[in-house]
Amino acid sequence: MARIEIEHLKYxxxxTTxxxxxxxSFSVEPGEFIGIIGKNESGKSTLCQAIAGLVPNFYKGSYGGKVMVGEIEVKTVEVNEMCKTVGIVFQNPFNQVTGSKLTVYEEISFGLENMGIPKVEMIKRIDEAMELLDIIKYKDRNPFDLSGGQMQRMAIASIIAMQPEVIILDEPTSQLDPQGREEVFQAVQKLSKKGITIIMVEHNMEKIAQYSDRVVLLNDTKLVAIDTPQKIFSRDDLDSFGVEAPVFTKICRGLHLKNEETGCYPVTLEEASRLFQRLVKEESHNE
Ligand SMILES: Nc1ncnc2c1ncn2[C@@H]1O[C@H](COP(=O)(O)OP(=O)(O)OP(=O)(O)O)[C@@H](O)[C@H]1O
Ligand SMILES: [Mg+2]
Known part of the structure; x- marks a missing residue:
């Protein structure tokens, strides 16, 4: 599996002026789940496009530095070749549907047909992708009759079927209701557990905190930090980047409840309640 290495990337x-x-500059280990956060226009989508190779090969423009995915230097590879290694899922599932296929099954097979994958291998890959995204029951349905969450999972399945090593998701749940959002996060976590590297832009900080191994914080086109969700969301200067910490972190900060081992505030409900239980136990010991 591929390691991503970004060195002095400028674009x-x-x-534009x-x-x-x-x-x-930062690197990502194979199989990591990386969340990307930052206020509007901080460069999140452009960074995604640069890892997928659309920047600079589709958008053109001026480019400096280096992005490596495994042994591949991204800017030297054509976009339709790069998508075999790095898949990208966008915000609006509607825009990712071909519009010409009558069933979910045909929709997922589209990319594989273009790649010239033999029939037997194709059937195997489609079945695996549908199983992983839990959409087998919709295989004969028209893609436009799916809910937002189901449609987004179909878009992810189409990409998974191409067996990329890295999947980039740029706000994949922003058009979805809470149930659709949860479905997509659960599905992406499954992919991550299979060893696929995940890069995900998301505005919901509770979800970022819950699922990410590390978080990339961007501000005004620059990298502020890449670190654990605990370290990122415990920063005292977080407000100045237009980013809000998860609600659990804000409550613990208000109560001055830090985890003494890490020196950080909890970022999830589970973490906050573990800390709280420990403090209650210690307190009752002291009485
Ligand atoms: N296709 C484009 N052509 C020209 N400039 C662009 C294009 N896309 C983004 N930009 C500019 O690049 C900078 C970074 O934008 P980008 O879209 O990467 O930020 P973002 O963090 O994804 O923002 P958002 O939260 O709004 O999605 C901004 O100044 C933006 O105006
Ligand atoms: Mg964006």
Whole structure:
């Protein structure tokens, strides 16, 4: 599985006067679940496109530095070749549907047909992808008759069937209701457990805190930090980047309840309640 290495990445879209990414460097280990956060226009989507190779090969513009996915230097590979290694899922599931296929099954087979995958292998991959995303029951349904969450899972299945090593999801749940959002997060976590590297932009900080191994914090096209959710959300300067901590972190901060081992505030309900139980136990011992 591929390690992602980004070194001094700088990028400016054509016909603009300002950098969209300014000297970004970090690396991601194979199988990590990375959340990307930052306020509007901080560069989250552009960073995603740069890992997928759409920046610079589709968007053009001026580019400096290096993005490696495993042994591949992303900018040297054509977009339709790169998508075999790095799959990208966008915000709106509607925009990702071909519109020409009558069933979910045909929709998922579309990318594989284009890749010239032999029939037997294709059937195996489609079945596996549908199983993983829990959409086998919709296989004969028209893609446009699915709910938002189901449609987004179909879009992810189409990508999974191509067996990429990295999947990038740019706000994949922002158009979904809470149930659809939960379905997508559960599905993505399953992919992560199978060893696929996940890069996900998401505005819901509770979800980012719950699912990410590490979080990339961007501000105004620059990298502020890449660290555990606990470290990122315990930063005293978080407000200045236009980012709110998860509600559990805010409550614990208000109560000055830090985890002494890590020096950080809890970021999930489970973590907060574990800390609380420990404090109650210690308190009752002291009495
Ligand atoms: N296709 C484009 N052409 C020109 N400039 C662009 C394009 N897409 C983004 N930009 C610019 O690049 C910078 C980073 O934008 P980007 O869309 O990557 O931020 P973002 O963090 O994803 O924002 P949002 O939260 O609104 O999705 C911004 O200044 C933006 O205006
Ligand atoms: Mg964006």
């Amino acid at each position: 400016q879209y054509p016909a 300002k950098l969209a990414l300014d000297d970004i």
